[in-house]
Amino acid sequence: MDIKRAVVTGGAGFIGSHIVDTLTAKGAEVLVIDDLSSGKRDNLPANVCLETLDVRADGVIPLMKEFRPDTVFHLAAQMDVRRSVDDPLFDCHVNVFGTVNVLTASLESGAQRFVMASTGGAMYGDVDIIPTPETVLPLPISPYGISKLCGERYVGYFNDNGLPGTVCRFGNVYGPRQDPHGEAGVVAIFGSRLLNGEPCTIFGDGTQVRDYIHVSDVASAFLAAAERPGGVFNIGTKVGTSVNELYAILADEAGVTDGPVYAPARKGELQLSTLDPGLAERTLGWKAKIGIEDGLRSYIRWLRENR
Numbered sequence: 001m002d003i004k005r006a007v008v009t010g011g012a013g014f015i016g017s018h019i020v021d022t023l024t025a026k027g028a029e030v031l032v033i034d035d036l037s038s039g040k041r042d043n044l045p046a047n048v049c050l051e052t053l054d055v056r057a058d059g060v061i062p063l064m065k066e067f068r069p070d071t072v073f074h075l076a077a078q079m080d081v082r083r084s085v086d087d088p089l090f091d092c093h094v095n096v097f098g099t100v101n102v103l104t105a106s107l108e109s110g111a112q113r114f115v116m117a118s119t120g121g122a123m124y125g126d127v128d129i130i131p132t133p134e135t136v137l138p139l140p141i142s143p144y145g146i147s148k149l150c151g152e153r154y155v156g157y158f159n160d161n162g163l164p165g166t167v168c169r170f171g172n173v174y175g176p177r178q179d180p181h182g183e184a185g186v187v188a189i190f191g192s193r194l195l196n197g198e199p200c201t202i203f204g205d206g207t208q209v210r211d212y213i214h215v216s217d218v219a220s221a222f223l224a225a226a227e228r229p230g231g232v233f234n235i236g237t238k239v240g241t242s243v244n245e246l247y248a249i250l251a252d253e254a255g256v257t258d259g260p261v262y263a264p265a266r267k268g269e270l271q272l273s274t275l276d277p278g279l280a281e282r283t284l285g286w287k288a289k290i291g292i293e294d295g296l297r298s299y300i301r302w303l304r305e306n307r
């Protein structure tokens, strides 16, 4: 089914704006709902309609009923793990109540598909099976992971009750327009510091491994997920990259020969997390295309031209 009218919540943010670009390139009419708490109008093409609104607001249901989307991409979220620890109630309001509000609006406006952005790292936590498949029981320990899991379960509930829905659990997303405060902020922080000639700090010994995925691969996964509603999919590369390796590639592309500065490890940080994307590859026909080295080097080139 072609997407003709789509709502993208959080569409003015890093990942959401790339989904908006992909949808508009395919000729879809897009309505972005974003409170601009971290997103920017400038991330969006001028012809895309932006409603500056909190996803928890009463206005979401009448707005979406008027727009009548066929597909809804839900990315608006409180996504700062540390903030979720400091203020679990706020995190729950945005990520649980906000998600149920958007699901209700989607159902009432006659949408036929719903795709939600979720997280791999915060969902599975410290597990023995690496790369981690979706069959591993999620036991999140942070309020952020818990609220995302709750949102996922609501997507499942609505899926069984009239609104076909899919969940995409991302690895650490990086690429153009990334804000240094996001979950994978390390790429953006290091990138801008390296180009500014400032030192970069690595917390711990830099051997922490994550599954970094380029934002254009995430956008294509979202579109593929909308085609095949139902289920929960890991969207990752299976490839682990340590912070030391990541720094070495970014520094090399930036032309910096100095090493990083090391500081004490942060309490509670995961040591190893990669996602097994096999289910998405088999079911959605989706596979990440951009390797980590090419992706990081192209990000530095983008940053050089756009900062």
Ligand SMILES: NC(=O)c1ccc[n+]([C@@H]2O[C@H](COP(=O)([O-])OP(=O)(O)OC[C@H]3O[C@@H](n4cnc5c(N)ncnc54)[C@H](O)[C@@H]3O)[C@@H](O)[C@H]2O)c1
Binding pocket: 009, 010, 011, 012, 013, 014, 015, 016, 033, 034, 035, 036, 037, 038, 039, 040, 053, 054, 055, 056, 074, 075, 076, 077, 078, 079, 094, 098, 117, 118, 119, 120, 169, 170, 171, 172, 173, 174, 179, 182, 183, 184
């Ligand atoms: N960046 C990552 O590595 C990563 C990894 C896993 C999951 N995710 C998920 O992907 C989604 C998008 O993340 P991102 O990296 O693009 O972050 P982002 O901060 O750039 O985007 C989030 C957008 O949501 C908007 N927003 C926040 N709260 C809102 C509210 N209450 N009402 C309306 N709009 C609101 C923000 O203004 C922003 O534009 C989130 O759901 C996040 O949990 C991101």
